[in-house]
Amino acid sequence: MSSSLKYVGNPQAQAVDALDKVMGRARYVGDMTLSGMLHVKLLTSRVPHARIMKLDVSPALAVPGVVAAITSADFAENGAFGWPIKDAFVLAHEKVRYVGDPIAAVAAETEAAATAGVRAILLELEELPVVSDPAHALDEDAPLVPLVPPKDEGNLCESLIVRNGDPDPILAACETVLDETYHFQHQEHAYLEMEGALAIPAPDGSVTIFANDQSPHINRGNAAGILGLAEENVRVIQPPVGGSFGGKDDVLYQFTAVTARLALITHRPVRLLLTREESLQTSYKREAMSLHLQIGMDGNGRLRAGKANLLADSGAYASMTPLSSWRASMHALGTYRYEAATVDTQAVYTNNGYSGAFRGFGNTQSAAASEIAIDELAHLAGIDPIEFRLKNMLRTGDTAFTGNVIAHESGLEKCLLWVREQSDWADKRAQYAAQDDGELARGIGVACYFHGTGLGGEGLDYARATLEINRDHTITLQSGLTDYGQGSRTVFTLVAAETLGVSPERIFMLRPDTQTALETGPTVASRASIVGGNAVRVAAEKISHLLHLAAADLLACAAERLLWQDEQFIGPSESPVSLDAVIDHAFEMGLQLSVQGYWQIPEIHWDFETGSGTPYFTYSFGAQVADVTVNRQAGAVRVNKIWAAHDAGQIIYPNGAKGQLLGGIAQGLGYALTEGFSYKNGYPEKKNLNQYKLPTALDVPEIETTFVKTTFPNGPFGAKNLAEPVMIATTPAIANAVFQAVGVRCRQFPISAAWLREQLLG
Amino acid sequence: MNVSFTVNGRPTAVDVPPKMVLLDILRDVLGLTGAKPGCEIGSCGACTVIVDGEAQNSCTFPASRLEGTAVLTIEGLAAPDGTPNDLQQAFVEHGAVQCGYCIPGIIMAGEALLGHNPTPNRTEIREALAGNLCRCTGYVQIVDAIEATARQRAGVEEAV
Structure with missing residues (x-):
């Protein structure tokens, strides 16, 4: 299919707004x-x-x-x-x-x-009085944070469940049960523009x-x-x-x-x-979360049952924490087959800033916890971590721990095989296992993930787009979905160009303006490409139909007899007419070349009361391998290289998709090693970017990436989602690599040098 | 105080408090908004400009040090007809731009590097960018763009 595509998937495609930005003339609100x-x-x-x-x-x-x-x-x-x-x-x-x-x-x-x-x-x-420890937020004597308790239970902000069979008797029968708790910290978005x-x-x-x-x-x-x-x-x-x-x-x-x-x-x-210092204090963060996992396997290293208990720190306000806690719950036991599984999640109010949406939206913590747990189980089973994943992972048609079927093609195996081969996994694994206890220790680790597409059970998932052909033959595209750097304007422009068969240069995509753009729901959940892209495709198909009408009238033939080639219509007479001439003719006919496109993800249903149903219409998948060096004396972790494979179906804007992958990995690397936005009795401990350490160009290593090919019938040209999931494997891959290097299991984040040094020196 | 200097080759004189920083002079006095505020303490590099050939955080560069200097900002890189220079073009072609907020500073840091070292390797490029934070890209495509520009410039010079 992709071989017939001209603009979608073209490696030469460039961001539609990059030129303004490199020239310094893009006008941000502060400008x-x-x-x-x-x-x-x-x-x-x-x-x-x-x-x-x-x-x-x-x-x-x-x-x-x-x-x-x-x-x-x-x-x-x-x-x-x-x-x-x-x-x-x-x-x-x-x-x-x-x-x-x-x-x-x-x-x-x-x-x-x-x-x-x-x-x-x-x-x-x-x-x-202040409540700063989420583990004590529900104590009887805990100070009440909200004015009105939303659940009538003090500082309880949200509680959520998954019920899929009864894991207890199975866990009791398992040869091995891992029982560990993983703690993840608040993370600051640190967008460069306040x-x-x-x-x-x-x-x-x-x-x-x-x-x-x-x-x-x-x-x-x-x-x-x-x-x-x-x-x-x-x-x-x-x-x-x-x-x-x-x-x-x-x-x-x-x-x-x-x-x-x-x-x-x-x-x-x-x-x-806002200044940076005001922004760091006032803006919301990724929620801190503790995940208590109990996962059982048989004597052959086959996973059988799992239980997860999650506690999320919503901070002073709920914001999106109820929803990110739901997404965390839907991914808490990872992308594996289980006979039975339950999840019990609570989000609680504290006086620690407040938590809200952040890339990964709960699955950042869930994937990290479950992927470290799986690594621990592989170690206990004496099986290679990638083998162990291949043995237990969800394949197309399998049932997830939430009880729903993986209905569309899963690219997970392809991703795992790619990172295994590209990273020279087997050789490095053996070589690092045999190294002596020198000051520098190398390790290589893996993590993989699934990530539900779109809003899922959170709500109706739709988008609208408008397309208009102007008298000067240009095309104006608009959507209420925003491009805050992730490249959606470029993606939408390419989808419109491909659908219409016109050069992207003819199309200009406006930024959202509530006066002119149609209401489109939120730009969240990595949903823009699928939902917004389909809305654009629908609009482009409609306007293509109008152009065929005008061309048929101009060429005095039936629309079905028209051939569209190189921005020209060719009728039975075989003398081509240009798109410009057809547009002029359409205006003479009085055709309004202005259309709206609407698309929504097929509805699914999750029952919050029973904790069962189908949380997402489909999933994207991926795997990453990290190669690290640990300095035993300093406790410092250096990431030498990362290999990353992601399954997003058809890639629409390759340079942008790669940029999403690379940038997501940098954020995951920061979450693993340096980015802890901590509170002491409610007081934030980081004031500015000299204290809250983002990864620099010296910290982010060279990264090899690929997008594996899978089919997804519902995406625009087969595209799936991308922006969020690509960050979530990095933290656990690094943690698992640290374990191979020095035998220390990281269950508390970030993996600070001080903490690791303490573990190593005793 | 009165200070005279050049901005993008143009002689400029301003009357500002000695502690006023170059970033505010550029943005609020001269209307050049390409350099961005990001931290106000020299920790993020979004405000990077070139002063006398050196990359500087303009948010901590006071007016009192400005007299007689030559300041180059992102607005000064393009050709007089508005064509982007080769480094700017390389950023577009390599997908090095996402939200774009850090990009003017990073391009100026890249230009300063290429001014000192026309053939940097990837490690040297990364070292030169260590003071410039980018939250979107993971830096790899940025390094690609600077590396490609260096090669291209070196190739052109060899050909000449």
């Missing part, structure tokens, strides 16, 4: 300055938990240059927002619940005046906001509700976004509402840009 624009600064909480006894912004208004100051009282319902649990406020109401919680906002002529205004605000807090919003009021009482968010339509709906405006009076436009990785949703909803309210009060443009 936009308007005449008369006011600057906003936030008053945020310095303590993890307190009751607001007094909050008076009037002294701020007396500061020279300050134009307005607002609190939760300036919003409908005190600015309450949040989905699926409405437990947060645009600005803190009644209580502050974490260090960095925004309390009030000041707009002023300069940033300095806004800062002075913030300092002048009268705030009296009564500090409350959060920002620019609100511009209009004389009619409406407001336009440029916000570097992920899901502009959701942002608009949320802001309209809080501002007490009709949705059509709130317009959210998405400028280029400097990275997101799941991190620019709820926090941007807050700032969009704050800047919009200030713009409406002052009748002036208002911009809020």
Whole structure:
């Protein structure tokens, strides 16, 4: 099939917005300055938990240059927002619940005046006891974090189950049962561009906001509700976004509402840009999670049953943690066959910042825990880790531990075989096993994964796109799905070009603007390529039909007799007419060359009450191998090389897909080794990027990648998902390599040099 | 204080506080927004520009050190007709750009490296980029783009 494709899968395809970015002319929200624009600064909480006894912004208004100051009282319902649990406020109401919680906002002529205004605000807090250890969040005497417990059970934010048979009697009969707990830390998104919003009021009482968010339509709906405006009076436009990785949703909803309210009060443009230190405190993180796994196997190394107990730290607010905890639950025992399995998950409130969406969305922790557990079981069974996986892994038609069938072709075996061969696994494994106890120890480790596609049981998974052919023969494409760097504008452009049979250069894809783009649901869950790509394909098919109508009329023949070749229509007379001529003719006919495409993933059902059903329509798969060197004296881990194979069906934009894979691996490497966003009794311990260590060009090794070929009938040209799953094998592959190198099992992350040195030196 | 220097070859004079940093001068005074803020403490490299041939974090480079210098920013790399230079073009071709926020700084760090060492190996390229964080790409395609540009420039020079 792919041999007939011209634009989709073309290795020469380039990002549609890369030129603007390399020239330095892409205008991010912080690059936009308007005449008369006011600057906003936030008053945020310095303590993890307190009751607001007094909050008076009037002294701020007396500061020279300050134009307005607002609190939760300036919003409908005190600015309450949040989905699926409405437990947060645009600005803190009644209580502050974490260090960095925004309390009030000041707009002023300069940033300095806004800062002075913030300092002048009268705030009296009564500090409350803090709960920082999620393991004690449900204790009877634990301080209550939410204003209203959503489950009527104190700090319980969400509880979830999987029930697939009864694992207990099987575990009792197993030769070996692994029983271990794995602890994963908070992770900061650290998108290089901090959060920002620019609100511009209009004389009619409406407001336009440029916000570097992920899901502009959701942002608009949320802001309209809080501002007490009709949705059509709130317009959210998405400028280029400097990275997101799941991190620019709820926090941007807050700032969009704050800047919009200030713009409406002052009748002036208002911009809020966070500094890095403000961003690190106030923005949400990947949830810390503990996973207690019990997995049993028989004497031949065949997995039989598994039980998982998960505890997620949602922090001060629910944000997306209920949903990422659900995804964690759906992947908790990994991509293997079991006779029976159960999962019990709790997400709890604490005063540790707050947790929300981050690439991998719960499966980052689940895949890491289960892949280390599988490595432990392989070791106990005395079987090579890749052999052990091949023996137990899910194949096409098998039943996952959640009880549903892997309905579409799985590329997992191909991925495992590729990384085994490319990494020279057998030789390295033997060579490293035979090394002496020198200062430097090498090790090689593997991990693999499955990752459910799209929202799954979280909700209806659909997208819309519009295509319009203009009088100048160009084509305008738009979707409400955002491109925050992952390349979706390029993917959609290539899908439209391929479907229409026109050069991508003819197509321009707009960025989302809620005034002109159709509501499209959120840009999350690596769903853009499949769902959005199909919506684009549907729109392109519709417009192709209109063009065939016009060409048939122009050439006076039946549309079925037309041949479309090299951007020309050829009729029975065999003299070709150009696309431009057909477009001109369509306009003369009065055909509106403007269409909408809609597509949704076939509906599946997960029953949250019984913990059974089909969580996802389909899955993507992958495997990675990491080669590491451990310095026994320093405890430092150096990653020498990574081999990565991913099954995403047909690749649409090869350079971009490879970039996703490489970038995901870098984030996984950081999660394994250096990126711990830690809290001490609710106080964050990392202030800036000199303390929160991201992998640099010296830390990320050379990486060999491949995409294995599989068929997926429902994807646009057979494409599956990509962005999230590619990061989740890296952390466990590194941990498993460390085990081979020095025999230390890492069950607590990140694998800091200090911790590893302690394990090695005793 | 009054400081005179050149920006992208153009003589420039500004009257700013001595502690004002080059990043703010470029962005807020001169309207050159290619260099980006990312940490304000010189830890991320998003603000990298070239001052007298050296890559500098403009967020920590004070006006008091600016007198008489030659500053090159991302806006100064393209040809007068707007054609991107070869390194910029290589970033596009190698898929080295995702969100793009770090890219102006990284391209300037790459240019500074190639100015000192026209034929760097991949390790030297990585060392030169160690102060520039990228959260999207994992650096590999960035290294590819700089390496390819170096080879191309060396090849062109040999041919001449």
